[in-house]
Amino acid sequence: MSAYLYFAGTNWCVFNIPQAYLEHYRVPELPKLKKFVVSVLAWSDASVLGCTDATRAAPHLEEFEVKVFWMQPQRSKRECIKAVRCPHHHLKVLKLLGYYGRMSELELVRYFLENATALEKIIVDPWCQDLVTLTPSEIQEGEIARNFAKLQLESEVPPHIELDGISELPDEIVVHILSFLSFKEAAATSVLSKRWLHLWTYFPRLDFDGTKLVEKIELYPKLYKEMNEKFVRWINNTLPMCKAQRLDRFCILFAIDKFVPHDIDKWLEFAFARKVQRLELDLRVGLDELYSDVDDCYAFPGQLLLRNVCQPHLDNLPPLWHNFKNVKVLLLKAVNVSDKVLEFFLHNCPFLEEMVVHGSDALVNLQVVGPSLKLKLLEVVDIAGSTLCTQMLDVISPWVSCVLSQLEVLKLFVRIGWKYLEHYRVPELPKLKKFVVSAFAWSDASVLGCTDAMRAAAHLEEFELKNSSGLAGHEHALLKRHRYF
């Protein structure tokens, strides 16, 4: 009896009664009850109309909520049962969480449509548990249930009652709409409602742009350590949330001299495992790359690429090499890349269109024979060291025509002198349209050597020369523009 007294005074209560007993259970008067929540474990499609008895005991009820927890639920085709009529004059909101589209749920809706004269809103949601714990197949089940709700309820609910939760777009379309926003904007939608909590995690373009943090460091160098940790934490905390199976873009922009290589290795592994198309790794954003010290550069983890290629059955892992097949754009700045790594990409990425490498001092003699027929832009800049020119040219020299003949843009940065260029025989570049040569203007030595390269490119349309002095004009049949800086 004490429990009854307790009920009578409260205006909110939760029952926990086995479903079969519900009908025989005499609910005491609940004159002040405003909200009533019934949780149901659904494995059969037995009627839950018994719980409406309880609502009769609460004449001032305003909100009725049913939570259906799915336990391999079934949609049966049994007849609809009706409960005894009883008008509810104050009930405004009916909430159906875990709606699965079974007769037992439909019966409830019909009962309240008939009896709740003041009903304003019916909220339907296929999920009633914490969304974070849902598996993809459960999410799919939920979408099917949502469609069921739409089919079953839309025609039954009169227009003056708002039906909430079913006219929404399916998750996959919402995710597609989100993909037109920035990563940050998409992530901010997580706070809209439970349904939205997980939607942004399927976002396909992961941009970790630390430019703003770098600007802060430049203003307040003392903040370096703090910002550095913040940036690493940001990525490490965010990646486990991301569920996209394929990444269109993975982008890390920051400025670090001594970074945590172990973390970056993991990030790259994450990106490649999700068949990334565009990979940007710029570890010296906003700083002048020409003057920075390359010794502290992060070294691209060659073992990441080569591990499973060499030993496909190692650890019983599936071969990883097909993960690289989708790479279209590879941009590595202030990253030490070895010849082997670049050769790997040129050889294994049939869709590679752009490859940009800045500030790597690990390139010595790049040998490329690969099927990279789509390569349109190649940019190799600032390979440090005093023997730069010869290195650079060695880099190019073995590149057989299968790569260079497709090239449309070629950018070279030369730190010292031009005299080596004159002795260099540039291979044929029949498709080259744009050729950019950058150099320091130390002396007034002639740079005419670079015109040799232009001769090899019969269809050159644009030639750009940066930071130089004393270029004598060179007539080129198709050359439209000269640029001097």
Next chain:
Amino acid sequence: MVKLKSNDDKEFEVEEAAVIQSEMIKNMIEDGCATSVIPLPNIDSKTLIKVIEYLNKHINMGKAAETGEEDDLKEFDEQFVNMGWEELFDVIMAANYLNIHELMELCCQSAADRLKNKSVRAVREMLKITNDLTEEEEQEIINDAPWAFEGPEIDDTVN
């Protein structure tokens, strides 16, 4: 001509050149499954009229570039997506069902543009989202990914 039937039993005649922008219908025609009327049980007539308007305007898209009609088409697209949320969602669902890639991209882009820089309150109101999170849960979500909620500009209007 191809006949399409909406779910409220209205029939529309559309030129084949226009209608094959829908991958779904194109496949049906190629497979010989489109001999009489094509029923579209997921699309009401109001939405279908919009979709057909788009398809008719976008016939021979490739030619537009040559004839200098690009600007005209762009203007049409801008006008076309100037509709309410409900209508926009209906067109998106139809474009998705009929598999009309360009229309899908146009409408989703428009939907995303409307959400840009809007406050949480404004987005909830625009999309009619019932907030079923408690204040503590909301705070927890923000604490889990604070970077997503940084930034000064917030637009609280729902237009």
